[in-house]
Amino acid sequence: MRQRSTSPKTVEARLKAQNSNFQDYYNGRLEAYSNDLEETKIDIMNTFSLSVFTFNQLYDKHILNAPQPNDDVPQQYQDKPQNDNSDNGNGAKKSSDNTLEQAAALLELLKSQQTVAIDENKVKELIQKELNNIPPKVFQVKDHKGVIKDLDFTPPKEFEQILFLASQRENILLVGASGGGKTFTCSKLAQALGLPFGFISVTAGMSESHLNGKFLPIGVGGQFLYVPPLFIEMYENGGLFLLDEVDGADSNTLLILNAAIANGSMAVPNRHEKPIAKKHKDFILIAAGNTYGSGANRMYVGRQQLDASTLDRFSPVIMGYSEAIEKTLASQEILDEFYPVRKAVEKLGLRRLVSTRFIERIEKLKSFYNTPKKRFEFLTVLWSKDDIAAVKAEMIKY
Numbered sequence: 001m002r003q004r005s006t007s008p009k010t011v012e013a014r015l016k017a018q019n020s021n022f023q024d025y026y027n028g029r030l031e032a033y034s035n036d037l038e039e040t041k042i043d044i045m046n047t048f049s050l051s052v053f054t055f056n057q058l059y060d061k062h063i064l065n066a067p068q069p070n071d072d073v074p075q076q077y078q079d080k081p082q083n084d085n086s087d088n089g090n091g092a093k094k095s096s097d098n099t100l101e102q103a104a105a106l107l108e109l110l111k112s113q114q115t116v117a118i119d120e121n122k123v124k125e126l127i128q129k130e131l132n133n134i135p136p137k138v139f140q141v142k143d144h145k146g147v148i149k150d151l152d153f154t155p156p157k158e159f160e161q162i163l164f165l166a167s168q169r170e171n172i173l174l175v176g177a178s179g180g181g182k183t184f185t186c187s188k189l190a191q192a193l194g195l196p197f198g199f200i201s202v203t204a205g206m207s208e209s210h211l212n213g214k215f216l217p218i219g220v221g222g223q224f225l226y227v228p229p230l231f232i233e234m235y236e237n238g239g240l241f242l243l244d245e246v247d248g249a250d251s252n253t254l255l256i257l258n259a260a261i262a263n264g265s266m267a268v269p270n271r272h273e274k275p276i277a278k279k280h281k282d283f284i285l286i287a288a289g290n291t292y293g294s295g296a297n298r299m300y301v302g303r304q305q306l307d308a309s310t311l312d313r314f315s316p317v318i319m320g321y322s323e324a325i326e327k328t329l330a331s332q333e334i335l336d337e338f339y340p341v342r343k344a345v346e347k348l349g350l351r352r353l354v355s356t357r358f359i360e361r362i363e364k365l366k367s368f369y370n371t372p373k374k375r376f377e378f379l380t381v382l383w384s385k386d387d388i389a390a391v392k393a394e395m396i397k398y
Helices: 008-017 022-032 037-048 052-064 099-113 120-132 159-167 182-193 230-237 257-263 323-329 332-348 356-365 372-380 385-395
Strands: 140-142 148-150 172-176 197-201 214-217 224-227 239-244 265-267 276-278 283-289 315-319
Touching: 008 022, 008 037, 008 052, 022 037, 022 052, 037 052, 052 332, 159 172, 159 182, 159 315, 172 182, 182 197, 182 239, 182 283, 197 230, 230 239, 230 276, 230 283, 257 265, 323 332, 323 356, 332 356, 332 372, 332 385, 356 372, 372 385
Parallel strands: 172 283, 172 315, 197 239, 239 283
Antiparallel strands: 140 148, 214 224, 265 276
């Protein structure tokens, strides 16, 4: 028989009786598990007999939406004014603003303190007009030759971290949901740094020769000659190389990279005249995947477990969907329709995606799928009836 989950109010009452609250309790368990989010979640669910849904309710209320007053933040970490263009030390300059949050707070204040009728739509219209006058965030990047360039695209919020790691020539592991723009971000990073971009889509059937080269009968009279792969060419001459879908690889195949990415040289046994490849100073390796290298899960059933010695050679960056990028790909009408769907899917823990890739696609196809109903049916055509019903019920709350 399925055990009933403890309610959020019961958990809050139990913690209050202990002179605590969920936020403090969560942070304490997170510290105890060395900032391992998944282990912390499992521990709390077991302690209070929570379902995933109930845990997510508590997490959203007390962690994601917990107030974070600037007064408690050290000066150097507080939000900077819009016209700040300070260099962050990695060659990138940006301006930031919290205008959207201020606008939303203003609207709520007006609604809570109104003594006369206020036209909410008119207030939103005025706020939007002011937002349209705000200049966009600006990123400037210093390429490998020291030339400063303006980016020609809207970067995701993780871009500054990725850029810093790339400037330090770190090997980077990007982890995020499918269709979130990981490959696109890597190609634009290479362009910004003035480096060639190359990639390979990794599968379990990929052999070592895809990385260290092979012999092919392309010489005179069918003579076998060594053919270097793009990976070796960039490894020796510089460039940004992406191992796409890296968690689809056979972990043994990737072991040949361990020496290459950690020691600055790589064995190339098929190249007899030069069996050792030396790493170029401007070679950057990025691996992108949908899991943390621990193997298949409910969402990504075709993923492989990666060797710990390989994972240890990468600096991880977790990438979420970028609303900043999505605003450049789709109209506000489309975003307003599908952001609540995404929120409901994530809150319910369903094996469904509302990806940036889908947002871009439905914008392109909306002349045919010309009503919200048609567009929702297009998204959910392969979903189960239970999933569709659950999402609709959850969206009513928003």
